[in-house]
Amino acid sequence: MQASSAISEKTTSGSWGGGEKPLVAGYGKLMMWWFIVSDALTFSGFLVAYGFSRFKNIDSWPIADEVFTHFPFLHGVDAPMYYVALMTFILIFSSVTMVLAVDAGHHNNKNRVAFYMLLTIIGGAVFVGSQAWEWKNFIKGEYGAVELQTGKILQFYDLEKNKRIPIDEFAVSLTQERLTHEDNVGLWYVEESKLPEITLDEVLEGFNRNPNITVRLEAIDEKGKKIILNREEAESTISSATRVVKGANLYRNEYGNPLFADFFFFITGFHGFHVFSGVIINIIIFINVLLGTYEKRGHYDMVEKVGLYWHFVDLVWVFVFTFFYLV
Template identity: 70%
Template sequence: MGATVTTANNDEKTWGGGHNEPLGASYGKMMMWFFIVSDALTFSGFLGAYGFSRFKFIETWPLADEVFTHFPFMHGVAAPMYYVALMTFILIFSSVTMVLAVDAGHQLKKTKVAIYMFLTIIGGLIFVGSQAWEWKNFIKGEYGAVETVGGSLLQFVDKDGKRVALADFAVKLPEQREALTRSKSTWFMEDAQTLPTYTVAEVQAGFKAHPEILIRTEKLTDKKKKTILSREESEKHLASAKYVVEGANLIRNEYGNKLFADFFFFITGFHGFHVFSGVIINIIIFFNVLLGTYEKRRSYEMVEKVGLYWHFVDLVWVFVFTVFYLV
């Protein structure tokens, strides 16, 4: 219904969420569009910050093809970007099923709406689960590296340039290590972190015992390849090692520049939260469809509104996939 605002000169009609709908959209759709536009600006800011940071630290930025190489049930097989591409396909396919659900709603076909909504939910759950699995592998790491006193990252390769894991050459030394905490009479500014599998001394000893292993720095050459040092240079750089880095977190990153891990957790986590929220909303709408709520109203506009949100989430992932993984 229209609301009336009285002024000194005349009466003006303002939109009260009923008739006189802007652009022919209902109040609910208009509010969803407001949310989508504001959220799009947020994601644009995140991706813009990522782009600026990558441009600034381009020489030490990790190569996505070397980071995202895992595929479920294919342990030890290098599959660069394959699973990320599959995740993208699944999410886009779920957007197609959402379109079909909206179309079925326009035709008031309850059964078809329920089927397509169910398929959309399954696609969303697979994507969220896949993203959690990807996070697990990213945090755990695969090869390990060491960080020098100056903050540089050193990775290990064989003479052919293939990565070598710390477990393949590090030796166990008879040394007892203990993670000191505040409860053990030692005061730290930060809480103690989990100890790495190997100490710097064990990595250095193993490196000396394997002359075929070389060190690769995080800096890229003109051919977009990591710089591999000679054996003599490798020994010199390893002498300044301070930390053993396994996997990635908000402090250290075995794959390269620390900001890469920060942006990965923040951007993909923020998007994953959107997908998870969309799945929850879709489940609620799905049960309402089964209960015949919208059939009684003779309108499936709620399906259309949640469809707008789902398409937005899918579109954002296309940009994240392009900027973060492909470029």
């Protein structure tokens, strides 16, 4: 009897009595940190897988500068990377407003916490919107290309102007009888994907009539530039073309290797989902700040925890930006 009471006294007093914080951080904050560690490893797995595929196709990977060239309201202007740079800046800035909100929380200043949280939410929403716009441009495509029997992509190049030429600029429109098969006018159990607006025959006819047009391969030279064939080589290569490709989906894209689009959709999509959920969590915390929940509680630790998540999203973007757009 005496012994057991001695033990219980020992285990309930001092350091064993609970309430100690060896890491000087609450449990919620620690859990958020370790979630971030695991999520960081998930993202590294994705980015390293991208690196693997890229090293495996080191001589034919699409060139990001040629893919992401759009800027809002500047239609047709070749603006590589400016828009992604702006998106990066928006995300870093929303990270800053988040730190300022956390800082205001340490001073228990409710109005300033609310104000900075609101700015953070706006920044996040602008970023998600920008990403959607990037996806739209990527899916829609710009120049168009043809796919060969081998699955490789051929892009068209104007030898006179020394730049790429979109297929709709040189394709000759031919009258055509072929319509997309729909189940209400024929065999209902046969499906067909939508026919392209410009058919392969039209592209090939346009190619034959314009001797100054040649093709660019997926393959790149030592300088990192796409290899451009001369006209005779182009004529023999294009004879095995099987279809016109415009834009991108998970199976093929006009930029080159299908894996490029697959990783683009998957990694930026997964990151965009993180940003989206971050915005939702920020809105919940923002409402709680307005309701005075944390003021009653006496501390703004919750703001700090969502802050950590939000910065992590920014951190991941810094890496995605480097490996998808720069390297």
